[in-house]
Amino acid sequence: MTRKMKLTRALVDKIAATIPDPGPMPDVEALNTEAAIAARHADALAARPPGPFWVFAFGSLIWNPGVPVEARCAARAEGWHRAFCLGPDTRYRGNPDAPGIMLSLAPGGQCNGVALRLPEADIAAHLMTLITREPPAPPVWLDLTSDDGPIRALCFVAPTDEIVRTSGLSLSQIARQIAPAVGMFGNMPDYVLNTVEQLEAAGLHDEMLWELQALLADELAAL
Numbered sequence: 001m002t003r004k005m006k007l008t009r010a011l012v013d014k015i016a017a018t019i020p021d022p023g024p025m026p027d028v029e030a031l032n033t034e035a036a037i038a039a040r041h042a043d044a045l046a047a048r049p050p051g052p053f054w055v056f057a058f059g060s061l062i063w064n065p066g067v068p069v070e071a072r073c074a075a076r077a078e079g080w081h082r083a084f085c086l087g088p089d090t091r092y093r094g095n096p097d098a099p100g101i102m103l104s105l106a107p108g109g110q111c112n113g114v115a116l117r118l119p120e121a122d123i124a125a126h127l128m129t130l131i132t133r134e135p136p137a138p139p140v141w142l143d144l145t146s147d148d149g150p151i152r153a154l155c156f157v158a159p160t161d162e163i164v165r166t167s168g169l170s171l172s173q174i175a176r177q178i179a180p181a182v183g184m185f186g187n188m189p190d191y192v193l194n195t196v197e198q199l200e201a202a203g204l205h206d207e208m209l210w211e212l213q214a215l216l217a218d219e220l221a222a223l
Helices: 028-031 034-046 123-133 171-178 188-201 207-221
Strands: 053-057 069-088 100-120 140-147 149-153
Touching: 028 034, 034 123, 053 069, 053 123, 053 140, 069 149, 069 207, 100 123, 100 149, 100 171, 100 188, 100 207, 171 188, 171 207
Parallel strands: 053 149
Antiparallel strands: 053 100, 069 100, 069 140, 140 149
C-alpha cells in the first residue's frame, strides 16, 4: 500500500534551510574534544567483531550516511525502539530560541532500520567521519536480525547519561517544539520528512514517525 504523507516539501520550506552555527552546546562540549573523539574511535575499532563492518541506520544515516556504502539491507534491532529523545539540540538542527530534538533509540521494543556495509578500504577514516558527526557518546555494537541472517553492527544509540535526553513529551508537544527548529545542519521538518520517506521507500513503516509527520504538517501549516 502506498501511503500519502501529510508533511510536504512545501511545508518544510516554510522554515529556513539552515542558519549559521549557533555555537557550542555547553552540556556536550567536553565530549567533542579531539581527545574524546579519538577515544571513542579507538574503542569502537577495538571492539569490532570479525567480518564486514556494518552500521545500523535508524534515522538520518539511512538517507545521508556521509560515507561510502557497499551494501544495505533491512535489519531489526531487538530491545530498542526509535524515539525523539535526544535533546534539546541548540546547534545542529535547532538553536537556543527553537531547540530541536533528534532521533535516538530508547530501551524496549524493536526498531526496524537499515544495515549499511562500509568498504574495508579506509575504514578507520570512514568511522572517524561518523563518530565526528554523530551524537558524542560511545557507539555500541548491536546484534541485528535480517533476511540474510544475523548482523553485528555499530549503532550510534547514545545509551549513556553522558548525553542530555528529552523525556516525557507527547508527540503533539514534540511536533510543536521541532516545527520551527533549524540549526547549522538543517531544519527539523526536513529531517523528519527525509527519514519517513526513506523508511517508507524501504518498506519499513514506523507508526510513531507517521503520526508525528502528520502532526508536524499541521504545525507548519499554522505558521
